[in-house]
Amino acid sequence: MYFSKLSLIWQTCVQGMILCNSELIIEAANPSAERMLVSSANCLAGKPLAMYLPTIKPAKSGEMEQVITEETVSVKAKTLNVCTFPVTITEKQTGILLLLNDVTELKEVRKKLEDTEKWKNILTTVLDTAYEGIVIVDENGYVTTFNQAYENFIGVKREKMIGRPVEEVVENTRLHIVVKTGKPEIRQIQRIKGHDMICDRIPIREGNKIIGAVGKVLFRDVSEIDQLQEQTRRLKQELEYYKGRLRRQQQQARYSVENIIGKSKVISDLKEMVSKAATSRSTVLLRGESGTGKELFAHAIHNSSPFYAKAFIKVNCAAIPENLLESELFGYEEGAFTGAKKGGKIGKFEQAEGGSIFLDEIGDMPLSMQVKLLRVLQERELERVGGTQTIKINTRVIAATNCELEELVLDGKFRQDLFYRLNVVSLPIPALRQRTEDIPVLIEHFLDKLGKVLGCGHKKISSDALEILLNHSWPGNIRELENVLERALNIVDGDEILAEHLPDYLIETTNGAAIVTLKEALAKKECEMLKKALETTHGNVIEAARRLGLSKSSFYEKMSRYGI
Numbered sequence: 001m002y003f004s005k006l007s008l009i010w011q012t013c014v015q016g017m018i019l020c021n022s023e024l025i026i027e028a029a030n031p032s033a034e035r036m037l038v039s040s041a042n043c044l045a046g047k048p049l050a051m052y053l054p055t056i057k058p059a060k061s062g063e064m065e066q067v068i069t070e071e072t073v074s075v076k077a078k079t080l081n082v083c084t085f086p087v088t089i090t091e092k093q094t095g096i097l098l099l100l101n102d103v104t105e106l107k108e109v110r111k112k113l114e115d116t117e118k119w120k121n122i123l124t125t126v127l128d129t130a131y132e133g134i135v136i137v138d139e140n141g142y143v144t145t146f147n148q149a150y151e152n153f154i155g156v157k158r159e160k161m162i163g164r165p166v167e168e169v170v171e172n173t174r175l176h177i178v179v180k181t182g183k184p185e186i187r188q189i190q191r192i193k194g195h196d197m198i199c200d201r202i203p204i205r206e207g208n209k210i211i212g213a214v215g216k217v218l219f220r221d222v223s224e225i226d227q228l229q230e231q232t233r234r235l236k237q238e239l240e241y242y243k244g245r246l247r248r249q250q251q252q253a254r255y256s257v258e259n260i261i262g263k264s265k266v267i268s269d270l271k272e273m274v275s276k277a278a279t280s281r282s283t284v285l286l287r288g289e290s291g292t293g294k295e296l297f298a299h300a301i302h303n304s305s306p307f308y309a310k311a312f313i314k315v316n317c318a319a320i321p322e323n324l325l326e327s328e329l330f331g332y333e334e335g336a337f338t339g340a341k342k343g344g345k346i347g348k349f350e351q352a353e354g355g356s357i358f359l360d361e362i363g364d365m366p367l368s369m370q371v372k373l374l375r376v377l378q379e380r381e382l383e384r385v386g387g388t389q390t391i392k393i394n395t396r397v398i399a400a401t402n403c404e405l406e407e408l409v410l411d412g413k414f415r416q417d418l419f420y421r422l423n424v425v426s427l428p429i430p431a432l433r434q435r436t437e438d439i440p441v442l443i444e445h446f447l448d449k450l451g452k453v454l455g456c457g458h459k460k461i462s463s464d465a466l467e468i469l470l471n472h473s474w475p476g477n478i479r480e481l482e483n484v485l486e487r488a489l490n491i492v493d494g495d496e497i498l499a500e501h502l503p504d505y506l507i508e509t510t511n512g513a514a515i516v517t518l519k520e521a522l523a524k525k526e527c528e529m530l531k532k533a534l535e536t537t538h539g540n541v542i543e544a545a546r547r548l549g550l551s552k553s554s555f556y557e558k559m560s561r562y563g564i
C-alpha cells in the first residue's frame with residue numbers, strides 16, 4: 001500500500017525525479033523527468049547523467065552525505081531548476097536523487113513583471129514631470145492615476161483620490177461620461193477652483209473595449225491665453241512695422257543739404273546747385289576724389305527733390321560682378337538663367353521708380369553694360385533679362401565717379417555718348433586740400449558726432465594738433481579726416497586731442513617730408529595756372545582759356561573743380 005502510493009507519486013508528480021547510482025548512471029527517472037530531458041519515454045534509465053545534464057556535478061558518494069546542491073540549467077530551450085540530494089539506496093549502495101522543476105514560464109513571467117515595473121516607473125516620471133495636470137480613470141470612472149502637477153494644483157494628496165469616483169475629486173469633470181460615450185472631448189473649457197482651464201478628455205481603448213480615460217488640464221487661465229495671443233499679435237505687428245521702416249530706411253536717402261558741412265565758397269555754391277538741381281529730374285554727375293562726399297551729395301539731392309519720400313536706391317557699379325550687373329539693374333524674369341529665382345526679380349531701376357537711383361563708381365561700369373544703360377537713359381524704358389515686356393521708368397539718375405571720365409573716353413574705356421548723357425548737371429566736389437578753410441568746421445562736426453557715437457563726450461583739439469591737420473594734404477579727403485579723428489578719440493585720455501594722438505604719418509608730412517602724389521602735384525599746378533591766367537586776363541574766361549589752350553567749357557569745368 002505504502003509502496004503503491006509512493007509509486008503513484010513517482011508516476012504523477014509534475015516535478016522531474018531522477019535516481020542515479022554513485023557512478024552517476026541513471027537508475028530510474030519518472031515520466032516528468034523523461035518529458036523534460038528527452039522526447040520519448042523510458043530512455044533515461046542506464047544512461048550516464050552527464051549525457052543530459054552535463055553541468056550538474058553532484059559531490060561523489062562518500063563525501064556527499066550532507067551535500068545538497070541547487071542549480072538552474074538550460075536544456076532543450078527550457079530552463080530547469082535542479083536540486084540534488086544524496087540518498088541511500090540499500091545499506092551498501094548510495095546514490096543521488098535529482099529533483100527537476102521546469103521554470104521556463106516562471107522566468108518569462110518574471111521578465112514581463114520586471115518590464116512592467118520599468119515602464120511603470122518611466123510612465124510615472126513622465127506624468128509627474130508634465131506641465132499639464134493629468135488624471136486617469138478606469139472603465140467605471142474611478143481614479144487610478146493622478147500626476148504631481150494636478151495634485152499640486154488641487155492641493156489634495158493623491159493617495160486620497162486614487163480609487164474614488166472622479167466626479168467626487170475633480171470639479172466639473174466629464175471623464176466618467178467619456179468612459180461611457182467613448183467620444184474624445186478636445187480643447188474644452190473646464191472651470192476648476194474659479195479658473196477656466198483648457199482640457200482634453202480622451203477614452204483609452206483595448207481593442208473595441210473602453211478600459212478607461214485620460215484627462216489633461218492645461219494650467220493656464222483662458223483669459224491669460226487671450227492676453228498672450230493679443231501680446232503675440234501686437235509683437236508681430238510691431239515687428240512688421242519695424243521691418244518696413246528698416247526696409248524703407250535702407251531705400252531712403254539718409255542725409256540732406258544740412259548734413260553737408262563746410263563754409264568755403266565752393267561748398268556754399270555746391271549746396272545752392274544741389275537745391276537747384278533737385279527741382280528737376282535731370283541726370284546729375286558727381287565728380288571728385290574718393291571720400292570727398294559724393295554719396296552725401298547724392299543723398300542731399302534726392303532729399304531736396306519733390307520726390308524725396310520715394311525710394312533712393314544705391315548701386316555700386318564696381319562691386320557687382322559684370323555678369324550680374326544687368327539683372328541687378330533691370331531685373332529678370334523667371335527662368336531667365338540657371339539659378340534665377342522663381343517668379344523672377346525686380347531690378348534696381350524698378351525699385352527706384354518715382355525716386356532716384358544712385359549709380360556709384362560709374363567709371364568702373366563694363367563697356368557691355370554701358371550700351372544697355374545708355375539705351376535705358378535715352379528711351380526711359382527697359383526690359384528685364386529674359387523678358388519681352390517693355391517697362392517704362394520714371395527714375396532720377398545720379399551718377400558718381402572718382403575717375404577722370406574724359407581720360408577713360410580717350411582710352412576707349414568709357415562711351416562718349418554715355419558720358420554726355422550722364423554729364424547733364426555736373427557737380428565737381430573739390431578735394432579737401434582745396435578748401436582747407438572747411439577743415440576746422442569739419443573737425444568740430446566730427447568731434448561732436450563721434451563723441452556721441454563713441455560715448456566719450458565732446459573733446460577739444462589742441463592748437464598743435466589743429467596745425468598738423470590743417471597742413472596735411474588729405475589724399476583720402478573727408479573720410480580720412482573722420483578716421484583720423486575717430487582713432488584719436490579712441491586713444492585720448494583727457495579732454496583734448498594732442499599732436500601725439502594723431503597718426504605718425506600726419507606728423508611726418510607736416511615736418512617737411514610731405515608725400516604728395518603726382519596727381520595732387522599736377523592738380524595743384526593746374527589750379528595755380530588757371531588762377532594766374534585769370535589774373536592776367538582780368539577775369540576774362542574766354543581769353544584765359546585760349547591762352548592755356550583749353551575750350552571755354554573745359555576751363556569752366558576746371559574752375560569749378562578747383563573752386564575758383
Ligand SMILES: Nc1ncnc2c1ncn2[C@@H]1O[C@H](COP(=O)(O)OP(=O)(O)OP(=O)(O)O)[C@@H](O)[C@H]1O
Pocket residue numbers: 259260261262288289290291292293294295296297360401402445478479482
Ligand atoms: N561736407 C561734408 N560734411 C560732412 N561729412 C562729410 C562731408 N563730405 C563727406 N562727408 C563724410 O565723409 C565720408 C565719405 O563721404 P562719401 O562716402 O560721401 O564720399 P564719396 O566721395 O562718395 O567716396 P567714394 O568715392 O570713396 O565712394 C562720409 O562719412 C560722409 O558722411
